[in-house]
Every structure is written in structure tokens, then in C-alpha cells.
Amino acid sequence: MSEKTPTVYDVAAHAGVSIATVSRVLRRPDDVREATRAKVLASVRELGYLPSASARGLAARRTGVIGIFFPGFDAAWEIPALSDAEDGLVRMVRDSDDQWGQRPPDLYFDAVLRGAELEAWRRGLVLMVGVGRGADPEAVVRDIAGRVDGLVVLARSVPDEVLSSIAHRIPVTLLAGPRRGDDFDHVSVANSEGMRALTQHLISTLGVSAPRYVGGPADSPDDVERYAGYCEALRLAGVDPATVPPLRAEFRREIARELAQQLLAEGTLPRALICANDQMALGILDVLNRAGIAVPGEVIVTGFDGIDAGRASVPPLTTVFQPMETLGREAVRMMADRLDAPESEPVSKRLPVTVLLRGSSEG
Known part of the structure; x- marks a missing residue:
């Protein structure tokens, strides 16, 4: 007959503390005195105790789990397939800037997720x-929503009616984008203000009369706000945005490369390309550098996000840095607060951004 599985009651008795103290040690160890924490953890190890998520959830009506849903991964189209081939444990290659597909994907979703993980751990x-995956994310969203206490979702990545249905059972926090008549908590960044400031700098300080905007998907809430900031800066300079129609590259580096190659072939490269994210700006830099086009001497290129790859690009990329890690942390903080006070009023928070002037615009 197998030994009895130890319970939280056994740990409390073994350590000589209350069940509540054991729970605090396992859930919020920093809230417990070091000596008590050490005694409880010693009992946990000696007894081989493992917390039961299902039992804990039944007792507290919570699972202690928060969900976060993304519509996809950054640069997912560039992720190579795994191989079973074993052709040696060491390879030697000559690293060069020409190898477009070998840059580390330290990107937007990575940074947001890291922040969310940090705050959840804390x-x-x-x-x-x-x-x-695929055209319909509803099945994935509903599946994860059935397993968690609350759900963080990128705005406009899930149909409104699906989110409304989920919100009847668990709280929902939206990342990015303005409030649109809903009752969800929102956390976003100053997209329009940041893009307006960058565009005004190019126009007023660098003398670019009509910079061209390179956008992502037209229904992206981030892109909508950034394009609005760009248009506002044009109007303040006396330029009608309708005379400078936006270009589109879907927030994707390889599509931005194709766009840049098309502009080169047509001879229609503008004096400045203001990209709605860094990935597109880096794709354009890939092509301009290979074609021998001087940046920023002939063409100015800017981005938005502030991913690490922009600092290491040639030349370093002028961009609007958004606090992506803080965005993830704030989303989890909002969700934790909502779980503690489910009847409180909906909250919206906009985080500040920073325009980083670098070599791709400043020379």
C-alpha cells in the first residue's frame, strides 16, 4: 500500500505553526519571518509535500493563476523548424550583419511577457x-479563460463579443489601445503623443517637409494611435495628411524589406520613413544598407518600441521607447487589484514614452 500523501495539515503540525502560516510561506514567503519560513520549508522538504492547486482553488475560490493571451509571437515566421540531425556539437561560422534571419528576437511580446512574469512572481x-494560431483565436482564449482567475488580452486581438462573454465569469484587462465604451481595465502607452513628438522633430528640427509613415495592420489599436499622432504633427506644420498616404508593412520585418526594395526599384524613396514599430524600421535598414543608401544622409529611418536590436543596428535606430516590461507588470498589477476588489470602478492607465534620438536620424 502506498504511503499517505502529506497535506497542508501535516506540514503545519510538523512545523508547529498554523495552516495559514504554511499558506503564507508557500504563496507570499516575503511576508513571513525568516526563521518561521525556514522551519516551514524544512517540514515541506522532509514530508515531501506538494501544494494542491485544485484544493487551494476550492478553498479560496481561486486558482492563483492569471492568464495572458497574445495573438502570435514576434517574428514567428522567422522561427526555424527543429531538426533531429546531429552533425556535431560545435560549429564555427563567420558572423556578419548580412545574415538577416539570425538576429535574436528580443522583441515587444518578449518584453511584455517578461514584465508580466516578474510581477506575477512578486x-x-x-x-x-x-x-x-490560425485565423480564429476564440478556442484558445476560451480554453485559457476556463483555467485562470483573470485574463490579460492584447486589445483587438479577440472579438468584443467573446471578451464580453468571458468577462461575465472572470475579470479582463486589456493591453494597448484606448477605452471603447467597455468596462475592462486598460493599460497602454502614450502612442499618439510619442509619435507626434518624433514627427515634429523631423519636420521642425531636421527640416523634413513631408516624412512618410510606414504602418502596421490598419486595425491595430497601437497603429491607429501612432498614425493619429503623425497626422497631428503634419497638420501643425501645415501639411495635409491626405497628400502623404501611409505605407503598410504589417509590423513585420520581412514585409518592410519588400517595401523598401519596391521603393528603391521605383525610385520613390522619401527623405524620411517613420515606422510604427522597430521591426519594420530594421527591415528597411537591412535593404538600404545593402543597397549603399546613406542613412541618415539620404534617407532618415525611425521606429517605435525601443527593442534592443535597434540600439545595435547600423546606424543605431532612432525610436520611441515604450516601457514594455512595465506594461506587462502593470497589467498583472491591475489584474491582482481587480481580483481583490472586483466591484471597484474600471481603471485606465497610460504609461509615458521616451523619444531616443540616434544615428538613423541625427547623423
């Missing part, structure tokens, strides 16, 4: 990540 919560 609060003694577990983070469950769901990533959409």
Missing part, C-alpha cells in the same frame, strides 16, 4: 500564457 501568482 505577487505569488502563476502566469499561464496562451498564443493564438
Whole structure:
């Protein structure tokens, strides 16, 4: 007959503390005195105790798990397939800037997720990540929503009616984008203000009369706000935005390369390309550098996000840095607060951004 599985009651008796103290040690160890924490953890190890998520959830009506849903991964189209081939444990290659597909993907979703993980860990919560695949993310969203206490979702990545249905059962926090008549908590960044400031700098300080905007998907809430900031800067300079129609590259580096190659072939490269994210700006730099086009001497290129790859590009990329890690942390903080006070009023928070002037615009 197998030995009896130890319970939280056994740990409390073994350590000579209350069940509540054992729970605090396992959920919020920093809230417990070091000596008590050490005694409880020694009992946990000696007894071989493992916390039961299902039992804990039944007792507290919570699982201690928060979900976060992204519609996809940054640069997912560039991720190579795994191989079973074993052709040696060491390879030697000559590294060069010409190898477009070999840059590390330290990108927007990575930074947001890192922040969410940090804040969940700090609060003694577990983070469950769901990533959409295919044209319909509803099945993934509903599946993860059935397993968690609350759900963080990128704005406009899930149909409104699906989110409304989920919100009847668990709280929902939206990342990015303005409030649109909903009752969700929102956390976003100063997209329009940041893009307006950058565009005004190019026009007023650098003398670019009509910079061209390179946008992502037209229905992206981030892109909508950034394009609005760009248009506002044009109007303030006396330029009608309708005379400078936007270009589109879907927030993707390889599509931006194709766009840049098309502009080169047509001879229609503008004096400045203001990109709605860094990935597109880096794709354009790839092509201009290979074609021998001087940046910023002949063409100015700017981005938005502030990913690490922009600092290491040639030349370093002028961009609007958004606090992506803080965005993830704030989303989890909002969710934790909502779980503690479910009847409180909806909250919206906009985080500040920083325009980083670098070599791709400043020479």
C-alpha cells in the first residue's frame, strides 16, 4: 500500500505553526519571518509535500493563476523548424550583419511577457500564457479563460463579443489601445503623443517637409494611435495628411524589406520613413544598407518600441521607447487589484514614452 500523501495539515503540525502560516510561506514567503519560513520549508522538504492547486482553488475560490493571451509571437515566421540531425556539437561560422534571419528576437511580446512574469512572481501568482494560431483565436482564449482567475488580452486581438462573454465569469484587462465604451481595465502607452513628438522633430528640427509613415495592420489599436499622432504633427506644420498616404508593412520585418526594395526599384524613396514599430524600421535598414543608401544622409529611418536590436543596428535606430516590461507588470498589477476588489470602478492607465534620438536620424 502506498504511503499517505502529506497535506497542508501535516506540514503545519510538523512545523508547529498554523495552516495559514504554511499558506503564507508557500504563496507570499516575503511576508513571513525568516526563521518561521525556514522551519516551514524544512517540514515541506522532509514530508515531501506538494501544494494542491485544485484544493487551494476550492478553498479560496481561486486558482492563483492569471492568464495572458497574445495573438502570435514576434517574428514567428522567422522561427526555424527543429531538426533531429546531429552533425556535431560545435560549429564555427563567420558572423556578419548580412545574415538577416539570425538576429535574436528580443522583441515587444518578449518584453511584455517578461514584465508580466516578474510581477506575477512578486505577487505569488502563476502566469499561464496562451498564443493564438490560425485565423480564429476564440478556442484558445476560451480554453485559457476556463483555467485562470483573470485574463490579460492584447486589445483587438479577440472579438468584443467573446471578451464580453468571458468577462461575465472572470475579470479582463486589456493591453494597448484606448477605452471603447467597455468596462475592462486598460493599460497602454502614450502612442499618439510619442509619435507626434518624433514627427515634429523631423519636420521642425531636421527640416523634413513631408516624412512618410510606414504602418502596421490598419486595425491595430497601437497603429491607429501612432498614425493619429503623425497626422497631428503634419497638420501643425501645415501639411495635409491626405497628400502623404501611409505605407503598410504589417509590423513585420520581412514585409518592410519588400517595401523598401519596391521603393528603391521605383525610385520613390522619401527623405524620411517613420515606422510604427522597430521591426519594420530594421527591415528597411537591412535593404538600404545593402543597397549603399546613406542613412541618415539620404534617407532618415525611425521606429517605435525601443527593442534592443535597434540600439545595435547600423546606424543605431532612432525610436520611441515604450516601457514594455512595465506594461506587462502593470497589467498583472491591475489584474491582482481587480481580483481583490472586483466591484471597484474600471481603471485606465497610460504609461509615458521616451523619444531616443540616434544615428538613423541625427547623423
